[in-house]
Amino acid sequence: MSGNSDPLSPRAKLAVTAGRAVAAASRAAGRGSGSVIGGRVALKLDPDLLARLAQHLDVILVSATNGKTTTTRLIAEALRAAGPVVSNALGANMPAGITSALAGGSDARYAVIEVDEKYLAGVARDTDPKAIALLNLSRDQLDRAAETRMLAEHWREGLAGSKSVVIANADDPLVVWAASSSPNVVWVAAGQMWKDDAWSCPSCGGVMQRPGDDWYCGECGFRRPTPSWALSGDHVLDPHGSAWPIHLQLPGRANKANAASSAAVAAVFGVPPQVALERMYQVQAVAGRYDVVQFMERDLRLLLAKNPAGWLETFSLIDPPPTPVILSVNARGADGTDTSWLWDVDYTRLSGHPIFVIGDRKLDLAVRLEVANQTFQVCENLDQAVQIAPPGRIEVIANYTAFQDLRRRVGN
Numbered sequence: 001m002s003g004n005s006d007p008l009s010p011r012a013k014l015a016v017t018a019g020r021a022v023a024a025a026s027r028a029a030g031r032g033s034g035s036v037i038g039g040r041v042a043l044k045l046d047p048d049l050l051a052r053l054a055q056h057l058d059v060i061l062v063s064a065t066n067g068k069t070t071t072t073r074l075i076a077e078a079l080r081a082a083g084p085v086v087s088n089a090l091g092a093n094m095p096a097g098i099t100s101a102l103a104g105g106s107d108a109r110y111a112v113i114e115v116d117e118k119y120l121a122g123v124a125r126d127t128d129p130k131a132i133a134l135l136n137l138s139r140d141q142l143d144r145a146a147e148t149r150m151l152a153e154h155w156r157e158g159l160a161g162s163k164s165v166v167i168a169n170a171d172d173p174l175v176v177w178a179a180s181s182s183p184n185v186v187w188v189a190a191g192q193m194w195k196d197d198a199w200s201c202p203s204c205g206g207v208m209q210r211p212g213d214d215w216y217c218g219e220c221g222f223r224r225p226t227p228s229w230a231l232s233g234d235h236v237l238d239p240h241g242s243a244w245p246i247h248l249q250l251p252g253r254a255n256k257a258n259a260a261s262s263a264a265v266a267a268v269f270g271v272p273p274q275v276a277l278e279r280m281y282q283v284q285a286v287a288g289r290y291d292v293v294q295f296m297e298r299d300l301r302l303l304l305a306k307n308p309a310g311w312l313e314t315f316s317l318i319d320p321p322p323t324p325v326i327l328s329v330n331a332r333g334a335d336g337t338d339t340s341w342l343w344d345v346d347y348t349r350l351s352g353h354p355i356f357v358i359g360d361r362k363l364d365l366a367v368r369l370e371v372a373n374q375t376f377q378v379c380e381n382l383d384q385a386v387q388i389a390p391p392g393r394i395e396v397i398a399n400y401t402a403f404q405d406l407r408r409r410v411g412n
Helices: 010-028 035-045 049-054 068-079 095-103 117-127 148-159 173-179 253-268 273-280 308-315 340-344 362-371 382-388 400-410
Strands: 058-063 085-087 110-114 131-134 165-169 185-189 229-232 235-237 243-245 292-295 298-304 325-328 355-358 376-378 394-398
Touching (some): 010 035, 010 095, 058 068, 068 110, 068 273, 085 095, 095 110, 110 117, 165 253, 229 253, 235 253, 253 273, 325 382, 340 362, 355 362, 382 400
Parallel strands (some): 058 131, 085 110, 185 229, 298 394, 325 355, 325 394, 355 376
Antiparallel strands (some): 229 235, 235 243
C-alpha cells in the first residue's frame, strides 16, 4: 500500500459504501448505531480498509481499562482547535467500529480513536498512529480478559520500536512496563487510586515498594519514571513547570487525570495546554455517563462502573449520605459473565446511603452487600427503585449493559 495521497481504490470505496448501507439498515431496524456491523461488512470486502482510511490522518489511539471513552472525547475536543477531527465517540472500540468511524471522516485531519486493550497492538500496526495514550490497566471481565500482566506484555511487544509518541501514566507500573519498550515516551503523573493489580513487579515478579506516591521494585530496580506532565490538585503542570487550571463539567479526580493526559496528547500536536483545557470544558457527558436525567419526577445521575477500579472511582463522585443510590449489575456477554469481581469492590464506602439493587444479577450483588454489612432493598426494576427511594437526587451506578438498559428506560 502506497503512502501517497491516492484516493481510495474502487474496492475500498465499495467496502465503505456497503458498510454505510448496512449500518443505515441496522439503525432503521432499531438495532443501535450500526457502526459495528457496518465495519464488519466493510472489512470483509476490503481487509486492508482500516489501514487505507488511516493513511491520510494523524491518528491518536487511546487505550486503558477505565476512562478511555472519556479521554478520547477530551482529546478530540482539544484537537479541534487545530483541525477537523473524526472519532469513535460512541465507544465502538474494536476494529469494525473503528473502521466505521474512520469511514465517516473524509475531510478530517485527526482521528482520535478509543481502542479496546486487547486490540491495541493490531490497530496500532494498521493505523500507524502519531500518538498513543495509555492510561491504566486493571482487572476487568474475568472470563474474557487476559490477566493484566499478559495484557501489559501484549502492549509491550506491540509497541516495541514504535515510531508513535506514547503518552503514558507514570503512576501505573503495568502501563510503565508496557510503554518502556517504546523509544519516545511522554510520562504523565496522573495518579492511581486502584493499586490491587500492581503489587508485584511486572518485570521480575518482585514485591513493589510504594513509599508515598513513588514506586519501585526492590529486586530488579524497575521504578517510576520522572514525569514531565503532572496532575496537581485542580491544575495540570506542563514540562516547563507552568500550572494550568482544569475546568471540567465532568466530575471527580479521575476526569482531572484524564484531562492531564489529554493536555499532554494535545501538546504533541502543537495545541497549548490553556487552549486544550478550555476546550475540554465543553464536554458535559460522554455517551450518557454523568448525565442528570429527569425520570418519574426525580433527578437521576447516571454513572458507569464496569470493574473494581471503576467502582472505586465512582464511589468518590457520589453526593454524601443520605443520597439514595441505585446499583444495577448485569452479566451479559459485553459485561463478562463472571460476577466474582463484585467481591473486589469495597461496598462499605456506601455506608449511610439508602441502597436499592436492580439488574439481572441483583441477587449476586445482594449477597455481596449483605457481607459488607450494608442496608439495601432488592427491587424488580428501575421504576420500583425510584418510587421507593427517599427524596433527593438519586445516584444510579451500573455496569455496561445495565447502563445501556437504564439509558433506554429513561429515554436518554
